[in-house]
């Protein structure tokens with residue numbers, strides 16, 4: 274077995290170990306599911322990388338887990354569609370309300 278020739282002092286040992294600290298992992302958001310992902314890596318939760326499906330995430334899961342994930346995905350999709358519908362409704366309301374208000378204001382201005 275190899276042995277060190279001379280004893281290292283505490284200071285020398287500590288100086289060597291001063292570079293051993295772990296760095297904090299750099300994380301970005303996944304474009305598809307908004308979960309934290311390492312940059313230049315495919316997302317492990319949805320399997321997408323730069324808008325392309327790279328990994329089939331559901332393949333490794335058992336049937337029960339697969340059904341659970343599909344249920345969650347469906348719920349999120351319905352939520353999104355409901356939010357979009359709300360936005361469209363609000364926009365249509367705004368567009369329908371604006372001209373009427375303008376006309377009323379004009380009338381008020383002319384009467385005064």
Ligand SMILES: [Zn+2]
Nearest residue numbers: 303306316319
């Ligand atoms: Zn993702």
